[in-house]
Amino acid sequence: MTDENTVANDGWVSYRPDIKVLDCTIRDGGLTTDHNFDDEMVKKIYDTLVAAGVDYMEIGYKSSKEIYSKDQFGDWKHCDEDSIRRIMDDNPSDMKISVMADAERTNYKTDIIPKDDSVIDCVRVACYIHQIPLAIDMVKDATDKGYEALLQLMAVSTVNTNDLEKALEIVARSDASAVYIVDSFGSLYSEQVRNLTKLYLKAMEGAGKDVGFHGHNNMQLAFANTIESIVSGGNRMDATISGIGRGAGNCPLELLMGFLHNPKFKIRPVLEACQDIFKPLSETVDWGYSIPYAITGQLNQHPREAIKWRAGDAPDAYVPFYDKIMEQE
């Protein structure tokens, strides 16, 4: 259809084989349903991701059962071995299974069992900047037990650059195989993502660690920022099917698949899941871009006020929400 020699033909036409995609549909998407997804759905997602050639499936949290009771949360808040095996037995595929372990909300010493006894391949430790020492201990615990460990430093848009550089020095000395730039508030513009990716890459130089990006779609920039991080040298990218995730959601896997030209990735199974699972789900569960999320994103604020507003009586009363937020600034 298009001419071979068009202006469209530049860098994106090629692909970098080292780019690894982590799908966090069930983990981040689970935040919209208190991690209550039925087995049939989780199985379909697993099959979809295997067929799509995704590298990692992040299936949920490894959260403390004291803080998050089994009565109040679905199985994907705790990711017990038998829950995961109900879905995939011993996971006969090449896709790695990842769980998220939140600093101060995970009994990691006891709840993360030795890798030899587990179907899980990878533990992603999530922390805020002040929790870095704890997170590093969690990374060590996971790698000592035989897992790959990833580090997810959240809310980077609120972190002082000097503190960030110090934190990254510590991370570079750790056993984590990758560290993620996490735009928790969906407030980063592409220039910032470019600068952060370069800062992280520089800090990881010689340490043999990848840099990743986890975006939120408050300003319709999750996909754009993911591309920006890739172009700047990031190799680990997060996405979710239909962009499901907390608040404004994440980078849509179906868009990322269209951008990554590595032939191992397939978009059709993802479109099928969008059509059969997520379009129907979107009738009852609220996620994705809307103006209250754009407002908190623009102001570099946690989306919690916007999430509350969207769940309230007048989710589309944008001006009262804007006035309320501006008053609190």
Added chain:
Amino acid sequence: MTDENTVANDGWVSYRPDIKVLDCTIRDGGLTTDHNFDDEMVKKIYDTLVAAGVDYMEIGYKSSKEIYSKDQFGDWKHCDEDSIRRIMDDNPSDMKISVMADAERTNYKTDIIPKDDSVIDCVRVACYIHQIPLAIDMVKDATDKGYEALLQLMAVSTVNTNDLEKALEIVARSDASAVYIVDSFGSLYSEQVRNLTKLYLKAMEGAGKDVGFHGHNNMQLAFANTIESIVSGGNRMDATISGIGRGAGNCPLELLMGFLHNPKFKIRPVLEACQDIFKPLSETVDWGYSIPYAITGQLNQHPREAIKWRAGDAPDAYVPFYDKIMEQE
């Protein structure tokens, strides 16, 4: 709320006073309703844009009444002087009024009257690459009559780079005050927008012409690409309220307002229009991102097949649409 010395503090914190925003809510948004918007709505949009500090309001097309009859299309397909004056009298505001004149679909010699008799300030000529000679004549006609003229070279993602360079040389010698990069198919990635903006700027060097960008949101990149073009040196940016526009729509004005830190721009009136006009309108009119548009965007195709599919019986049957489009490739 956020620390003064965060990683967030870089280039975007400042602003360039020369950036001019053109709102094409009524013009591009009109493509969703055959240009049937009632006067009350158009008046509200006019008031909104004046209050928001927008530089140009593109109120519609100056289309041929033989090709597009008055019976079948609303007033904003033809933009007669008395239609515009019903909305704004002589336009007492500082905001400029723009109309679009499509090459081969406009009787420009007769239908565009001398500027002294018109409430219109600016004629934006839209053309494909093969229509450049005609477009240049239309630009001359408009400037001879006393208008500012802008040039909108459509579907640039399908244009051979050599042809584009030659076209831009011709444009540089014309009387147009700005030339726009137009991502008609919503298929450009930010790298491409960056390269195109630089190519256009280089071609306009010494000619005293601005470069602009008009995006479509097929891959959720309209806002991101608009920012990219700004950062690369573009000064003329298009947007529409709530992103209304043909197919996947355009760059949302409310997001662009949040990015532009020039204090002359105000976001609150735009949020009010989103809430009072466009949220209700979205219940009956289909525009904005959806997967069929993403698919045509990824394939650098005109969105017409996706528009037809979205208007059909099964707008959310993504896999049959994908299979159909792939078969035609």
